Amino acid sequence: MAQVGAGPEQVQAERSFISRSPAATLALGADLGRLLGAGDFVGLVGELGSGKTLFVRGVAEGAGVDPGRVSSPSFAIISVYRGRLNLYHADLFRLRDYDEVYATGFTDLPGADGAMLVEWLDRVPRAAPREMMLLSFENLGGQRRRLSARAFGTRYRALLEQWINRRAAAARRSRQRARS
Numbered sequence: 353m354a355q356v357g358a359g360p361e362q363v364q365a366e367r368s369f370i371s372r373s374p375a376a377t378l379a380l381g382a383d384l385g386r387l388l389g390a391g392d393f394v395g396l397v398g399e400l401g402s403g404k405t406l407f408v409r410g411v412a413e414g415a416g417v418d419p420g421r422v423s424s425p426s427f428a429i430i431s432v433y434r435g436r437l438n439l440y441h442a443d444l445f446r447l448r449d450y451d452e453v454y455a456t457g458f459t460d461l462p463g464a465d466g467a468m469l470v471e472w473l474d475r476v477p478r479a480a481p482r483e484m485m486l487l488s489f490e491n492l493g494g495q496r497r498r499l500s501a502r503a504f505g506t507r508y509r510a511l512l513e514q515w516i517n518r519r520a521a522a523a524r525r526s527r528q529r530a531r532s
Contacts, residue, residue: 362482364509367516371497377403378419380499381410383518387511388415388437388467393481395473398489403497404471407489408441411469415439438466444475484508 371377388394388411396404409419416436423431433439473480480486483505490498503512 362504364505365503365512366501367512368498368500369519370492371403371495371499373495374403374406377406377497377499378410378413379522380519381407381412382414383410383522384515385411385414385437387514387518390437390465390467392467392507392511393484394467394469395480395484395486396469396471396489397474397486399491402489402491403499404489407487407499408439408469408471412439415467432466440466440468442468442470444470444472444479485511 369380371380384394394411396407398404405422409422412422412433412435413419415433417433417439418435421433422441429444430440430442433441470479473486485508486502486504488500488502490500492498501512501515503509
């Protein structure tokens with residue numbers, strides 16, 4: 353697997369989450385989707401079946417996009433979903449190098465009107481910007497997944513901190529409901 357990101361010295365923050373179910377993976381994505389803004393870039397890496405596209409469905413829900421419209425864009429390479437925040441969902445699995453990425457028009461997409469989510473970013477690391485959030489998905493067996501987030505740059509460190517705070521608040525609410 354190729355190295356993605358500006359290097360360990362550039363990582364501003366790191367955090368891991370454990371998802372125990374597909375619903376939990378969707379909820380993690382939805383929380384991030386509520387926080388994303390125009391121009392944000394999120395790379396997703398992990399083996400087949402590790403939860404990347406499911407997570408993107410959650411992000412879509414949080415961004416005001418019908419999650420049912422989200423599918424793996426392996427054959428389309430790039431899908432656009434319109435919502436509160438437009439989402440550009442790319443899948444680099446079938447691409448071999450940066451020239452092929454460039455030929456898709458990928459480099460023209462990130463901009464002021466939406467956020468970019470890129471699956472299989474490790475296949476073409478050169479497609480990654482210096483500042484971004486990188487999410488690694490690991491299958492822990494059954495429905496359990498480990499999602500490791502690394503923030504590169506000040507914007508993404510703040511985004512990761514907001515995401516962590518949102519997840520902590522949700523966990524507190526869940527515990528309070530369980531006690532009631």
